[in-house]
Structures are given as structure tokens and as C-alpha cells.
Amino acid sequence: MSSATPKTTAADITQATLRSFAQTPEPRTRRLLEAAVKHLHAFATEVNLTTNELIRLAEILTAAGKISDASRHEFLLISDIMGLTMVVDYNTNQKPEGAFESSVLGPFYRADAPWIEPGGDICRQENAGTSTLVSGRILSTEGTPINGAVLDIWQVPANGMYENTDPTQVEFNCRGRLKAAEDGAYRFWTVKPVPYPIPKDGPAGLILDSAERHNMRAAHIHVIVEAPGYEKVISELFVKGDLYIDSDAVFGVKESLIAEFVLHESTADAAAYGRPTPFYTVNYDFVLASGQAREEIMFSAGRA
Ligand SMILES: [Fe+2]
Structure with missing residues (x-):
């Protein structure tokens, strides 16, 4: 045979x-x-x-x-909703215990946002949302204040649209950079961020629809923190209790990035903070690991 x-x-x-x-x-x-x-x-x-x-x-x-196109990267959006972006971020941006964790950069960053003074407001027009004071310190993993730290902040106002996608907003609305004080303290006013949808009109939307998933991002403030001699961190602060905190469409939420937005409604608080009520305050310390950024993110102007 x-x-x-x-x-x-x-x-x-x-x-x-x-x-x-x-x-x-x-x-x-x-x-x-x-x-x-x-x-x-x-x-x-x-x-x-x-x-x-x-x-x-x-x-x-x-x-x-x-x-x-130059400002829309559907493959990256698909990567985001498939959790791939956050897996790559996790693998390449491991931080020591207690250090500020990273999250997605997202597609709406604009370099060269205007500088604001300490205690200034990054939202540059009326009716952007409910005022929110964010403050805290920038510290090393040993707990010592970091001198010379810079924050780069951006977010959506109450209508859920980034200013560069919304002609009704003034240039750089809800974007700003600020320098922390010598003792690491920082303080800026913004508005409480709201959840917003990611685009659904392309294949990413098709994938979400096929899984009966929503396309909402949990409300967040984007933050880049850097200081000489420390690892730069690209991340986001999320709103405790947000409707989408457990189902962010791109899996950007990490427990340590959830901040408590404390509501103030009393006239005494209005007087103390110099803002009409209601407003929120958030206290959050950014803890940086010593070293350098491991990989500079190289997006074209549109994505970055
Ligand atoms: Fe965002």
C-alpha cells in the first residue's frame, strides 16, 4: 500500500x-x-x-x-474601541507604584495652547459649563514637591465639543498651559467636563453597532504633566460618578485617574472662592517618576 x-x-x-x-x-x-x-x-x-x-x-x-484624513484617523479609532491603544499604553508606560498613570492622548490635542497664570481660567467664553477649580500639587514618588512642572490641559465644555471641531467656540477655549509653583502647587479654573460621543459614521461605528455598544467617552480632562528630570505623563482625569465611568468607549479609565468633583452651593463658598455658585472643586496630586519620557508620541498635526 x-x-x-x-x-x-x-x-x-x-x-x-x-x-x-x-x-x-x-x-x-x-x-x-x-x-x-x-x-x-x-x-x-x-x-x-x-x-x-x-x-x-x-x-x-x-x-x-x-x-x-489629516485630522481623522479611523484605524486609530478602531484601535481605541478595540482596547488596543490602552494595551499599548499600558505596556509602554508602566509607572512605579503611586505614580500618575497614563491614558490615551486622543485625537483633539493642540500644541501651543496659551499660557494662563496660576489660578487662571482655561475656558475663554461664557456658558462653557459649571465652573470647576482644579488644584493640587506635583510631587515626586518620594513625596517631595517638583519645581518647574508644567501642565497642559484640554477638555470639552458643556456642549461636548472640542473647540477645534466647533466654530461657535473661541480659539483655544478650554485649553491652556500653566506652570506649577516652586512648591509644586498648581491651581486653575475650568468647567466640569461632560461625556461626549466618538465618531460613529465610519467602520468604528459599525463595529460598535454590531456589538450594541455605545460610543460615549466618560467625561474627562486631558492632562499632560512634565517636569525636567521626570517622566512626562499623558493622561486624563475622570469624573467620579460619571454615567460612563465603567464603560468608556476607549477603555481610558483607570481607578487612580478618577477624581471627586465636590459641589459647592453655599454663599459662604461663593465668597471664599470668588465664584458664583454652583461650582465644583477638585483636588488631585500628580506624582511623577524620575526619568525621561520613554517614547515621544509622534502624531501628525491632526491627530496630535
Ligand atoms: Fe477627550
């Missing part, structure tokens, strides 16, 4: 594909390509991916490319 020619298996194809990339000269590129092959093949085998599903995937990726 003659033995049959062995069938080519999926594992054979995986091995052949890996061999085809084995001579990739640049080691990191080779590592990425080989791991991509292994995991993509394993994914296809695990779910028994059909040819029509593969074609559908290609169509979704094509649509993601078509809807993207």
Missing part, C-alpha cells in the same frame, strides 16, 4: 510564511512581521475565518482608509 502524499496543513503554511520573513534585515521589523503572521494565522484558525469574512474585513479596512 503506497503512502499518500501528506496534506499541507495550516501549520505548514504558517511555517512557510515565517521562513519567508526570516531574512528581514531590520530586527524589529522582522519581530513585528513574524509575530503578526503567527497571531493572524492563529486568529483565522481559532475562529475558522471564512473567505467571505476575510473579504468583509478587507472592505472594512478599505472603508477605514477612505474616511480617514
